Amino acid sequence: MPVTNEEIAELFESMATLLEMKGDTVFKIRAYQRAARTISHLSFSLEQAIRDDVDLKNIPGIGKAISEKTQEYLETGRVRAYEELIGELPDGVLTLMTIPGIGSKTAMLITQELGISTVEGIEKAIHEGTLAALPRMGQRTADNILRHIQSMRTKDGRxxxxxxxxxxxxxxxxxxxxxxxxxxxxxxxxxxxxxxxxxxxxxxxxxxxxxxxxxxxxxxxxxxxxxxxxxxxxxxxxxxxxxxxxxxxxxDADAFGAMLQYFSGSQQHNIRLREYANRRGFSLNEYGITNLASGDVARLPDEGSFYEYLGLPYIAPELRIGLNELDAAQAGALPNLVTEADLKGDLHLHSEWSDGRDPIERMIEAAVEQGYQYMALTDHSSGRGIANGLSNERLVEQMGILRDLQSQYPITILCGSEVDIRADGTLDYPDELLAELDVVVASVHSAMGQDSDTMTQRIIRAMEHPSVTIIGHASTRLLSRRQPVQFDIEALLRAARETGTAMEVNSAPERMDLKDTHAHRARELGVPLAINTDSHHFTSLGQRRFGVAIARRAWCESRHILNTLPLDQFLAYIRTPKPHRLEIFESRTDSAATVTTSTSFSNPPAAP
CATH class of the missing domain: 3.30.460.10 (Beta Polymerase, domain 2)
Structure with a gap:
């Protein structure tokens, strides 16, 4: 099994926690925390980077020690320094710290004074009153910890x-x-x-x-x-x-920009911004920007003036991760991020013909209300009998209805289907029926337990089909409910590029799939991304904001998104054989320059 960035990041986060318990220097602790955050947000695989002889020390937040430990872990499956830290601390300390309200010092106190190493032990100590009797604890704190434990049993804390x-x-x-x-x-x-x-x-x-x-x-x-x-x-x-x-x-209104920026974070972005400001003779906090030489404090009313005071362009909140956004800002290379207004259509919608809740007409009206130029109805294929999927005959019937409805609406109605990718990579419908569709979204809905190699080849085989337009919700995850399937994301994205297949950014808030780092890598490789809502109800088309947010976190501009193409160019794209579709996508003639505008609370207006 490949080693994921998430696994490596978790290792370094645990090392930071252990060092904090041990009472090590704050600089060393922060170095591991910074490395963990950096690695978790990388769009490429660290394991692959090392195979390609990339010098990890060139990545912001990764120094010599982190680089060496990363290589040690990838080569041996262990890090000796981590094992030594574990050996120096009482058993169960890390387990106790998974409970909200128990920090490193409290966990050490509990293990040392009460010898407790399990969540169940904490519960027993609370009921017996021994936890509340500990120094600096008290009954109220003990009761809060019990409430957090009860909450943990229903969700993961986030x-x-x-x-x-x-x-x-x-x-x-x-x-x-x-x-x-x-x-x-x-x-x-x-x-x-x-x-x-x-x-x-x-x-x-x-x-x-x-x-x-x-x-x-x-x-x-x-x-x-x-x-x-x-x-x-x-x-x-x-x-x-x-x-x-x-x-x-x-x-206060005159300092709201500094306050909003400070509490928006991320922590790593603010650390790097503070270091940048210090080098220029300033210090930052939630009240403003202080000139270290004179002591004068600039109280900024909005974030635009806050960044401008530091000699930087406005950095959108979605980019504030603490990786390379400050470097890009200084170089004038920040993207003109895609906005909701850039979308010209939705290519993944369901009606009551399969598992949607509304008639076809209501879904079309909802697309019109969004101001779209085109939409695709993509009810499920019959598959294994799930989701009331359409048989061959029902799909033919639906296509006829959609074409008859076209004259009644000021929007181009495209005939589509969300077609199940079978366990062997073949598709539900026969080739001649698939060829009649305008848009085919191919998705995995079954056999999700396949190993990484099998799943990767399964999806790639679907990509190779000449009628498949988009791979839908590739990981199949449901946030906090279902883990993603296992696959090689780099191999999938490279195959998508080679076959002329778009990848979906599924806006359904329970999915958000592709996730931001995968969408980031797709953009780097030049893979078209389609922001779709996967709506099963007419009100869900407004959930496009979640997909747009993913794309913005992936540094996507309008030109990286397939369904920002105007109607004539989009029709030219889907009517072109797949190997040549990228030529249409990359030669688009609409203006790719958009402005980073406000969507919902993403970029609040300046204070008056």
């Missing part, structure tokens, strides 16, 4: 962005309704950066100083609040019934 975003938007709406004097109020943190799972929800806003405490008062009284953690004039933290923590921070 919330999929689809759920978190709905909670954040409902909370913001409730606060705005009761506090009309709040001038700006936006999600920050990982939610604003559109990461696929969220820890806590950070909200930052502006209100007159004498009214700021009133906003916190409203928050703690919301019906959904289960527990109040902090309640002050400028900061209030609560836990909602869903188990999600919401942290509200309020500031």
């Amino acid at each position: 919330t999929p962005i689809g759920q978190a975003l709905a909670v954040a938007e409902a909370t913001v709406s409730a606060l705005r309704a009761e506090c009309p004097y709040v001038e700006q109020l936006y999600p920050a943190g990982s939610l604003r950066r559109w990461e696929e799972t969220i820890g806590d929800i950070d909200l930052v806003g502006v209100a007159p100083e004498d009214l700021q405490s009133g906003v916190g008062d409203v928050l703690v009284e919301l019906p959904s609040v289960q527990e109040v953690l902090v309640h002050g004039p400028r900061k209030t933290s609560v836990v909602l019934e869903e188990g999600i923590q919401v942290d509200l921070r309020l500031g």
Whole structure:
């Protein structure tokens, strides 16, 4: 089995934790944390990079020690320094730290004083009162830990962005309704950066100083609040019934840009930005930019002026990962990121003919309401009898209906299908029927337990079919519910390029598939990406924002996305034999230059 970047990143994150427990230097701890974050966001395989004799030290955040340990792990399957750290610490320390509310010092205290090494042991100690009796613990802290343990049994501690975003938007709406004097109020943190799972929800806003405490008062009284953690004039933290923590921070309008930037993160982006500022004689915090020589503080009202003060162009939140975005900003090489407005169509929609909930006509109307030039109805193939798939005869009937409906709507209606990729890589429908379709989305829905080599060859065989337009939700994952299938992403993307097959960025918030790092690599290789919603209900077409966010995190511009092509060019693309489609895609004549505009809370407007 290939070693994934995620596996290597987890190793270094664990080493940072162990060093923290041991009381090692903060610089060494941060180096391992930085390496873990860097590796988890790489678009290419570290294992492949080493095979290609790439010097890992050229990657920001990876120094000599990290490079050597990475090579040691890939060559031997172990890291001696990690094993030595494990041997120096009490058994069970890492297990205890998986419980929210238990940090490194608390875990060490519990293992040393109580000899506990399991979650079940913690529960027993709480019920017996021995945990609360520990120094600096107390009954309230013990009760909170018990609540976190109970919550862990239903989820992994992070919330999929689809759920978190709905909670954040409902909370913001409730606060705005009761506090009309709040001038700006936006999600920050990982939610604003559109990461696929969220820890806590950070909200930052502006209100007159004498009214700021009133906003916190409203928050703690919301019906959904289960527990109040902090309640002050400028900061209030609560836990909602869903188990999600919401942290509200309020500031002043003239310094809102610095505050929003600081709490939007990411931590690694802010570290690199702080180092950049220090070299130029400035220090940064949530209140503004301080001139180290004079002590003067610039209080910036919006993020644009914040970055401009540092001599940088605005860096979109989706790019703030802490890898190479600052280098690109300094070189004037930031992308003009794709926006929702750039999309000209949706190529993956379902109706009540298979497992959708609405008639064909309502799905067409929903596409018209989005302002699209074209759409493809792609109900499921019959496959193994799942999802009420269409038989050959029903598909022919549906194509006739779609063509009859064309004259009734101001949008080009394309005949399509989401065709199951069988276990051996063949497709459900016969070749002559597939050839009649305008758009074929080929997806895996069965035999998901195949090994990596088998799954990779299975999908590649589907790509080689002349009628397959797009590979749908390639990993098949469902966030927090189903693990992705195993495959060689590099081999898949190279095959997609060679065969002229597009790869889907599935916008369904429970999928978000391809994920951002895979989409990033697809863009690097020149593989067309199609941002689709996989809608099973007419309201779901609005979920395109999740797919657009993935593409933005992958540094995609309009020119990298297949369904930003205007109608005439898109029709030319799908009517061209696959080996030559890339020529159409790469010679597009629409303007590829878009602006990084606001979508939802992605880039909030400047304060007045």
